[in-house]
Amino acid sequence: MGITIHFEGKATERRGVDAIVAEAESYAGSLGWPFQRFANTQITLRRVRNEEDWDYTGPTRGVVLQPHPDSEPLRLEFDSDSYVQEFVKTQFAGPETHIAIVTLLRRVQPLFESLEVTDEGEFWITNDRTLLEKQIDRCAAEIDRLKQDQPTARGPVRLESGRIADLITGAPEPSLTRRPWWKLW
Numbered sequence: 001m002g003i004t005i006h007f008e009g010k011a012t013e014r015r016g017v018d019a020i021v022a023e024a025e026s027y028a029g030s031l032g033w034p035f036q037r038f039a040n041t042q043i044t045l046r047r048v049r050n051e052e053d054w055d056y057t058g059p060t061r062g063v064v065l066q067p068h069p070d071s072e073p074l075r076l077e078f079d080s081d082s083y084v085q086e087f088v089k090t091q092f093a094g095p096e097t098h099i100a101i102v103t104l105l106r107r108v109q110p111l112f113e114s115l116e117v118t119d120e121g122e123f124w125i126t127n128d129r130t131l132l133e134k135q136i137d138r139c140a141a142e143i144d145r146l147k148q149d150q151p152t153a154r155g156p157v158r159l160e161s162g163r164i165a166d167l168i169t170g171a172p173e174p175s176l177t178r179r180p181w182w183k184l185w
Helices: 014-031 095-111 131-147
Strands: 004-011 037-051 052-065 076-077 081-089 111-117
Touching: 004 014, 014 037, 014 052, 014 076, 014 095, 014 111, 037 081, 052 081, 081 131, 095 111, 095 131
Parallel strands: none
Antiparallel strands: 004 081, 004 111, 037 052, 052 076, 076 081
C-alpha cells in the first residue's frame, strides 16, 4: 500500500555489478547513508517473472544501503547472471528520501543493459515533486482510514527482514520487531 519503488535489470557485464556497487556506495557515503557490501554463496531469492512466482537459488552479491530510518533498506542484490529484482518502500521516509533513491537509480542506469523502474510515487517518470507528495499523502490518508476502520490495526511495523508492514491487525506475530534500522543487517 505504501509508496514503493520497484526495479529490476541486468548489469552490463560482470564488472558492471562492481561498478554499480561502487557508485551506490559512493552516493550513499555522500549522503551519510549507512551501507554494507555482502556476498552469499547460496541463497534463495523470491522473484516474479511475467507475473509468475519463481525462485532463484545460488550465489548473490551486492550492497545494502539504509537511506532513512523510516524507509526500507535498499538492496542491490545481484545473482550469478548479474540480474537484480528488488523494491524499497519510502512511504514513511518522505519525499526527499524517495527522490534520493530515484536519483541513485538514474545514476547507475547507464551501468545496466536494461533497468526497469516502477515508481508508485510517479517521480521516476514525471520528476514532479508535487505529484509525489500527493501520492504519499493519499497513501497516508488511506492507512489512517484503515486504522480507524480496524481498531486492532497498527503500523507501520518493521519486520525482522527490514521490510515495513503498513498495517498489521490482531495480536503481534513473533516475527515482528521494532529493531533499530542500523541493526537490520
